[in-house]
Amino acid sequence: MSHIQSIDPATGAVVWEGAAAGRAEVDAALRRARRAFPGWAALAVEDRVAAVQRFKAVLEARKEQIAAIISRETGKPRWEGLAELGSMIGKVGISITAQAERAGERRSDMPFGAAVLRHRPHGVMAVLGPFNFPGHLPNGHIVPALLAGNTVVFKPSEMTPATGAAMAEAWAEAGLPEGVFQCIQGARETGEALVSGAIDGLLFTGSAGAGAHFRHLFADRPDVILALELGGNNPLVAWDGDVEEAAAIVVQSAFVTTGQRCSCARRLIVPDTAFGNDLVEAVAHLSGRLLIGAWDETPEPYIGPLISSGAAAKARAQFEVLVERGARVVEPFGSVEDRSAAFVRPAMLDVTGVSVPDEEIFAPVLQVCRVADFDAAMAAANDTRFGLSAGLVSADDGLWQRFVLESRAGVVNRNRPTTGAAGSMPFGGLGESGNHRPSAYYAADYCAYPMASFEASDASGNMGALDGKLR
Template identity: 75%
Template sequence: MSTLQSFDPADGSLVWEGEIADANAVAAALLRARRAFAAWGALPIAARVEVVERYRATLEERKDALAQTIARETGKPLWEARGEVASMIGKVGLSIKAQAERAGEQRSDMPFGQAVLRHRPHGVMAVLGPFNFPGHLPNGHIVPALLAGNTVVFKPSEMTPATGAAMADCWAEALVDHPHVFQCIQGARATGEALIGGHIDGLLFTGSAAAGAHFRRVFADRPDVILALELGGNNPLVAWDAADVEEAASVVVQSAFITTGQRCSCARRLIVPDTAFGEALVQAVAALADRLVIGAWNETPEPWIGPLIHEGAAANARACFDDLAGRGARVLRPFTGIEGRSAAFVTPGMLDVTGVFVPDEEIFAPVLQVSRVPDFAAAMEAANNTRFGLSAGLISGDDALWERFLVECPAGVVNRNRPTTGAAGSMPFGGLGESGNHRPSAYYAADYCAYPVASFEAPDASGNAGALGGRLKP
């Protein structure tokens, strides 16, 4: 038996250990899901709502334990893990509302009877979860998929299997009368390959742009599989003017360094005017970054950020930082480890990359690249100089600049005077280009979890012969 383990990145302690699902186990899970689909999909929506409401109640009962599991396994502070669980709980009500509004049933009276719009589930959905929000992000796929009538086979990230197992326990309690509607399989790449290579009707994925590009290629000849990709971004934040530099610096720090930079919507590039304001803002951001409390999830005083997911992630990010410095970028704040702590801990790094060629890549860590530009046209050109399009932000009190930014910036989440990471479950969340495939999640997940069926319906066949008129041969 092959086993999978996860570890607390703060101290290396074992968090979870369990069996890896091999190809045979994955195939068996998919077969069970296929057999369970007909009955689950045929249930009235009210019955499925009742199940997900039970899931919400179970999450509420176990929220403290689940938050500790997330915090230990990801390294994020407990306050943030609690917020993640709260988002999971809130997702249920939002998904029920979205299902009714975006994928419900509509009827219109016609001379012959009715025109009816219905939505039908696709079938068996494969969900691949990320490590940075191991509960909230897959939950945003799973809840609407089950509400729509699909069955789900879920593979958590191999770095956060404990969170996936805890979610599966909650679903097991909610689905006690509906076995195999939701299944959780554990494993790494081989398990994922077996899952997407099996008989599935949809792949709902949150993760890196590189993985998303791979899935596009894999499913190019499988048009029957719905593909919803929520990917990363090389997100710009244009800070052009502000009445209060310290408030603006707070927006930047929250955009760039929250969750230790491990959010797909984090600002990776700060674009400022080459003026006294731009310099003052950069200095204020650097000073504020120096004051951030960094620590383990359960430490006192409570940290604002924790370690990266593992030591390898820190090493990879450091190599990217050093590469930029080697290209000529000026180090404003070094990206280093922290003495006396595991190598997964890092300090936020900042580089001035003005005039330096920088690869258009996402560094999934607290690394901020600063560019200084002469005017707003140059700022927009720099902001849009990316193949990604997830999130973007503008710090400015100028309404005209904001209107221009909205029109010219191609991204799925565009914020003003608020962090680029700000998003709501009551709105769509997703990106363009290498950041997604035009199937945003959050409130719009209902769109990809069911397909529309249009029907003309009449109580009998009367009235059809008249449509032929006198155009028949005698």
Template identity: 70%
Template sequence: MRLRLRRGQRAGEHEKEATTKAFVSTCPATDEIIWSGPPASAAEVEAEVAAARAALAGWRATLVEVRFAVVRAYGEVLSVRPEALAELIARETGKPLWECRQEVAAMIGKVELSIIAQAERAGERRAAMPFGESILRHRPHGVTAVLGPYNFPGHLPNGHIVPALLAGNVIVFKPSELTPAVGAAMADAWNEAGLPDGVFHLVQGARETGEALVGSEIDRLLFTGSAATGRHFRRLFADRPEVILALELGGNNPLIAWHGDVAEVAAIFVQSAYATSGQRCSCARRLILPDGPFGAAVVKAVAALIDQLPIGAWNETPEPYLGPLVSARAAEGARAQVDRLIALGADVIRPLAPVAGRNPAFVQPALLDVTGIDSQATPDEEIFAPVLRVRRVADVDAAIRHANATRFGLSAGLVTVDDALWQRFLVEARAGVVNCNRPTTGAAGSTPFGGLDESGNHRPSAYYAADYCACPVASFEAPTADGNRATSGDRPRV
């Protein structure tokens, strides 16, 4: 067995205990059970971390070209049966199949992008010096814990795992407890690709398993998830500076529209706010418009588009644009956040309503006008659901001020025909992804991805993941010790 995996079942004398402790994942659209198995105990997590550390020396010493070959083999495994993985992601998350196919394609594309990034940002550099050479090398940090999210259960942890393995790290991966089947499929793909024994470890479980993993003897923690959990990790690791912490968190993202064709502007807003049923960290949450005819026309056009968005299960024909939220509990939490805004005075243009004939995880996209609520009183929080809040302002200064009035800083956008306004916004917007005349959810895999403040800890992921996966080592090297003494006496040269 090449990989140490937590399987879905245990046999023998522990079978009864495993059944008692088992947790399941279900399809949000149909309530079908997708995966069932026991969570890893604290002792089991500790054993997996220890086994990963035992494998570190061998993987770290493996030639980088060999590591490239293994990672490419993993990409080839994914390429052989992409439809099966896409269907698994769709069943476990509820996302439409067309979107899950895009996710699998992004996972495959991550391989070559990460190899290029590894060579460019974490490769070896040599410069001739009078005495010999100045050399920059990179080495792995060691045992890497990866905590995966549920919204992109393949693509997002894949974006941590692939560059970490290329750099020579070993992995202990805990998928979201809502998407364990996708995590198990990824582990199987690494196994089939020929990754050496002990280099990748899978632990399944919920909060208790995650706590055991982050509390163990790890060297790095790579996490994609909520800002609240990110704050917890910052506090938890305050006294563990030896652990590299890379946080990819959420955002209360603003999108300003100041000029443009109303229909085109509305389409950008709908794609920004409602893609993945609002379950993307880069989704627009706040729509900022001029208070006047243009702003009113845009709101009307967005509302009309909402009414046309097809909602359905992942495998329905015609294909839906929106699936359910990941669970009925997630929908209930989003409705509670919307109810608080309504209690503060928000005007409901479109409610976050249940979908007739569907289970409670399905919701209609919401559009709320919060212009009448004092901005200081409006909760600065991410609603991880298809909810867009509209605020109308008097001028551009107010628009930019409101856009930046958040403790988050992941993505921001501007729709305009005025290049001077775009240049100003590009400088003043406080976000890691800033788009012009495009949805806030758009980001190229060949560029960094990450945010400021509550949206992360300034360790951009995507192309720049190579940076936090390897430690730079600078060296002065000479073929001999000759020339290190002054010609007279023992005084060192300066």
């Protein structure tokens, strides 16, 4: 039996290690989930709500402990680990509201009786978690799925198994019936066994490449609901306003979480004017002042390391490809002295007039493109196969109305970072950024299917429809 382990990217210390589930273990977990499904689905929704509220109480009681696990395993600063845990806690109440609003029961009187809308769970849901938000993002699938009456088999990222294990412990303490929620650990082979097994849904957050693989894999399995939340090559158009405030928005958009958010700005589009020049200089200056450090250091850093030294090497190679194509280096992709190889400094490139790949660099790398006018800015913003997030920095209401009308993205922000999102709103994108099943508040939509009924208490009155039409 193979083993996996997660590594603190700041120190190289082992955070968690354990056995990886093989196909036999995965299939056994799926059978347990299948057996548990009828009983869980038959419970009154109030009972399922009570269960997820008990889970919330466990998270609140263990907030510091679980946040520290998230931070240590991902490299996120303490403040960001606590923010992620806070989002997990907040997700419970939001999901309960969304379940009632978007997937509850509706009844309307008809002359013969009633028309009733119900929502029914799909069955056994597989959830694959990412490493960048190893608690919050899978939690955003798991809580709505359980509320709807599904059972869940969850495989965390092999890079963040400790967070997955902590979540499993919290669900166990919440007192779910056996088989309703299970966590299996492992790498690619475990994931392959899970998605090829007897599942009714796959809820996935991760890379566009993996999402494309799943779209092809499930093309001939229409019985499986597929919800994909993927990456983006996101544009931020910064057009006018206070240069320092605009620079702060750019830095938070591009470099928060060391650039490891799917909604991070990857492309900064500015006018080829004095404002554009000043802004690029201001962003470079501000990014150089950001505190970089390990998750538990004082003073608190703004960014920590990438998830691994391998991730840093991949991002560096992507950066060098852009340079080879003719991009001008504004801020180099530098390492951090006396730190592990997973630590990198925010980098900037001017790619104006350069043909560059339409790819997501999952690291603090920002590409600057200068344009002549707003028409060109909109064309550049939409020149991508992705469509997750986009942003405009401008005080011009007319430009904002154009931006909203013409943007091809699922999350579009004004004068705020592109990473700004709310659990009370949908979250998802177009093109290679998803498959038109947004998560967050709209997760209730893909966790249950609608069932429409015409109902009467008895069979009287049906013969009347045949009067005069019988021989």
